[in-house]
Amino acid sequence: MGERVRIALDAMGSDLGLDATVGGAAQLSLEDADIDVFLVGDQEAIGAALGRFQHDPARLVVVHAPDTIGQDEDPRRVPHRPDASIVRAASLVRDGEADALVTAGNTGAMIMAASCAFPRIKGIRRCALAAVFPTARRHGPKGDPFGLMLDVGATVGATAEDLLGFAAMGAAYSSVVSEIASPRLALLSNGTEPHKGTPAIREAHARLAESSFAFEGNIEGLDLPKGTVDVVICDGFLGNVVLKMLEGVGEIAKELARKAGERSLQWRIGLGMLDTALEELFRRTDYKTYGGAPLLGFEAVIIKAHGRSEARAMRNALKLGAKNVRGRLLERIREGANSLALESSDE
Amino acid sequence: MGERVRIALDAMGSDLGLDATVGGAAQLSLEDADIDVFLVGDQEAIGAALGRFQHDPARLVVVHAPDTIGQDEDPRRVPHRPDASIVRAASLVRDGEADALVTAGNTGAMIMAASCAFPRIKGIRRCALAAVFPTARRHGPKGDPFGLMLDVGATVGATAEDLLGFAAMGAAYSSVVSEIASPRLALLSNGTEPHKGTPAIREAHARLAESSFAFEGNIEGLDLPKGTVDVVICDGFLGNVVLKMLEGVGEIAKELARKAGERSLQWRIGLGMLDTALEELFRRTDYKTYGGAPLLGFEAVIIKAHGRSEARAMRNALKLGAKNVRGRLLERIREGANSLALESSDE
Numbered sequence: 001m002g003e004r005v006r007i008a009l010d011a012m013g014s015d016l017g018l019d020a021t022v023g024g025a026a027q028l029s030l031e032d033a034d035i036d037v038f039l040v041g042d043q044e045a046i047g048a049a050l051g052r053f054q055h056d057p058a059r060l061v062v063v064h065a066p067d068t069i070g071q072d073e074d075p076r077r078v079p080h081r082p083d084a085s086i087v088r089a090a091s092l093v094r095d096g097e098a099d100a101l102v103t104a105g106n107t108g109a110m111i112m113a114a115s116c117a118f119p120r121i122k123g124i125r126r127c128a129l130a131a132v133f134p135t136a137r138r139h140g141p142k143g144d145p146f147g148l149m150l151d152v153g154a155t156v157g158a159t160a161e162d163l164l165g166f167a168a169m170g171a172a173y174s175s176v177v178s179e180i181a182s183p184r185l186a187l188l189s190n191g192t193e194p195h196k197g198t199p200a201i202r203e204a205h206a207r208l209a210e211s212s213f214a215f216e217g218n219i220e221g222l223d224l225p226k227g228t229v230d231v232v233i234c235d236g237f238l239g240n241v242v243l244k245m246l247e248g249v250g251e252i253a254k255e256l257a258r259k260a261g262e263r264s265l266q267w268r269i270g271l272g273m274l275d276t277a278l279e280e281l282f283r284r285t286d287y288k289t290y291g292g293a294p295l296l297g298f299e300a301v302i303i304k305a306h307g308r309s310e311a312r313a314m315r316n317a318l319k320l321g322a323k324n325v326r327g328r329l330l331e332r333i334r335e336g337a338n339s340l341a342l343e344s345s346d347e
Numbered sequence: 348m349g350e351r352v353r354i355a356l357d358a359m360g361s362d363l364g365l366d367a368t369v370g371g372a373a374q375l376s377l378e379d380a381d382i383d384v385f386l387v388g389d390q391e392a393i394g395a396a397l398g399r400f401q402h403d404p405a406r407l408v409v410v411h412a413p414d415t416i417g418q419d420e421d422p423r424r425v426p427h428r429p430d431a432s433i434v435r436a437a438s439l440v441r442d443g444e445a446d447a448l449v450t451a452g453n454t455g456a457m458i459m460a461a462s463c464a465f466p467r468i469k470g471i472r473r474c475a476l477a478a479v480f481p482t483a484r485r486h487g488p489k490g491d492p493f494g495l496m497l498d499v500g501a502t503v504g505a506t507a508e509d510l511l512g513f514a515a516m517g518a519a520y521s522s523v524v525s526e527i528a529s530p531r532l533a534l535l536s537n538g539t540e541p542h543k544g545t546p547a548i549r550e551a552h553a554r555l556a557e558s559s560f561a562f563e564g565n566i567e568g569l570d571l572p573k574g575t576v577d578v579v580i581c582d583g584f585l586g587n588v589v590l591k592m593l594e595g596v597g598e599i600a601k602e603l604a605r606k607a608g609e610r611s612l613q614w615r616i617g618l619g620m621l622d623t624a625l626e627e628l629f630r631r632t633d634y635k636t637y638g639g640a641p642l643l644g645f646e647a648v649i650i651k652a653h654g655r656s657e658a659r660a661m662r663n664a665l666k667l668g669a670k671n672v673r674g675r676l677l678e679r680i681r682e683g684a685n686s687l688a689l690e691s692s693d694e
Contacts, residue, residue: 190587221591225599244568252483252572259410
């Protein structure tokens with residue numbers, strides 16, 4: 001399958017319990033002999049879960065962590081919880097025993113554990129969560145029906161420097177995951193003209209226009225569902241609102257199709273097909289299925305799976321982690337950040 | 348039909364020419380004997396257009412304005428163009444000869460003409476463009492399938508005071524147009540908790556929570572297509588991105604339905620029906636059809652129709668203007684602004 005990769009999986013983080021996390025790792029162990037997974041969490045519970053799934057024991061290693069941080073716990077307690085599964089899993093990566101970290105747990109706790117374990121990549125001032133979203137246009141040689149957007153985290157406000165960092169990270173991630181040599185980037189703004197947007201957007205625009213990135217300028221809201229570019233750059237507040245709105249549109253579309261289907265046979269026939277098409281579109285990008293959203297900016301490959309990811313999605317998240325290790329994500333981010341820093345140094 | 352209302356229509360502003368503007372006014376003249384329309388623009392061209400449409404000459408008055416400001420002209424030239432149709436139309440309202448202003452022309456020129464002609468409503472620091480958008484939930488006693496969002500203008504950034512002004516204006520407009528006694532308001536943010544969002548959003552949240560408005564707190568992107576509340580408050584940058592994104596989703600949905608319909612008879616049957624449903628949903632809120640977006644904050648009722656509005660939509664825009672005059676929009680905004688100012692004065 002490829003270069004050997006070792007992944008530290010927070011086995012305790014899922015809202016669906018160990019059947020999702022351990023189940024996903026068990027599936028993968030039978031499919032890819034070149035990925036080893038550390039199952040980090042309560043040894044006994046993990047052992048019991050493993051008993052329920054066919055798996056290749058040579059690919060799975062249980063690492064005991066007696067403590068778990070719940071989805072609703074305050075992330076600030078992380079530094080005082082060295083025995084928590086997310087903290088132990090991060091330590092495995094920090095100590096070079098694993099190459100990537102995957103969790104479906106508390107996002108704040110993940111960010112805090114990462115902050116404690118890993119340095120920031122040089123030139124990146126602020127980390128970002130990136131997410132894929134469905135688009136009409138397809139992207140890259142594999143024809144991916146989704147674009148990438150970042151930051152979609154909870155970070156309110158972003159300086160021009162932050163946006164440039166997001167650009168470097170988004171380009172790197174898109175080049176690995178969608179296999180696009182030079183992903184087309186744009187800033188999300190309220191108009192395509194260079195003078196549109198906040199001062200941070202205008203400054204980032206000017207600097208990206210002079211960079212070596214395939215920068216397409218500003219895009220508007222209209223361009224998001226069209227999928228005009230491969231990577232959409234925005235601050236975490238806007239990204240959060242926009243991403244959740246797209247989720248909402250997907251839910252409504254499915255609901256409309258379901259309700260209409262109750263009315264008549266003809267509706268059912270037509271909408272059954274539409275439903276399948278919608279399902280496919282949204283399933284491919286729904287991160288309950290897709291695998292996960294990368295947390296970018298730290299010197300580590302980190303994948304955040306959805307709390308309600310089922311075993312199949314957890315398997316996908318583990319594969320996504322391996323793909324980013326093999327694709328040299330961190331090196332690509334460093335190169336991108338470096339190229340921007342060089343270009344901005346003669347100011 | 349109701350109280351007599353006189354509307355000043357910028358007859359020259361439409362991208363579709365005088366057939367749209369004069370045609371719309373001609374339609375309305377046959378339907379509502381209580382609305383008089385001033386057709387402001389080139390007398391000869393208006394006369395020729397009137398010749399092409401059945402109309403009631405008692406309801407229509409031509410007011411000559413020899414100059415026209417094009418869609419792409421710089422709005423800053425407005426003060427030097429006293430003979431422009433938009434400027435003359437605004438003057439009719441300022442001088443008390445007309446009760447409302449309707450235009451399908453250059454948005455910037457409209458705002459500039461309004462700034463020159465009308466004072467700001469007391470307590471309102473910044474004007475806003477409001478727009479309706481399609482929602483799954485229905486609103487008010489008429490079951491309107493749309494919510495209201497403001498600001499959707501090009502204004503980047505908004506202070507807490509600005510957001511409070513938008514709340515007062517949105518509540519007033521919704522109460523007139525959707526006939527909701529106490530419209531439910533929310534701030535668009537990146538989380539429902541009161542501490543989520545920018546400092547301006549957090550401050551506005553605290554003050555609206557203590558106001559007499561039906562304030563529901565923060566909503567997230569997910570709630571927009573659902574239509575959780577009647578009026579969504581945000582700054583013009585976010586509103587612009589979000590509104591255009593919804594337009595884009597509508598376009599894509601129609602495009603998908605059209606393409607799928609080419610494939611097979613069953614698809615065509617099912618999707619033909621879906622297409623009708625989508626058409627209905629988006630047509631009701633598409634402001635090419637809906638009538639227009641109000642420009643709020645000035646001491647005047649001002650409706651901005653879409654540049655590509657056809658005659659039917661121009662008729663709707665004129666009716667919307669009359670409805671806001673009869674519903675005492677300005678008084679309601681003054682009351683709302685006043686109630687907020689009182690509540691904020693003991694800070």
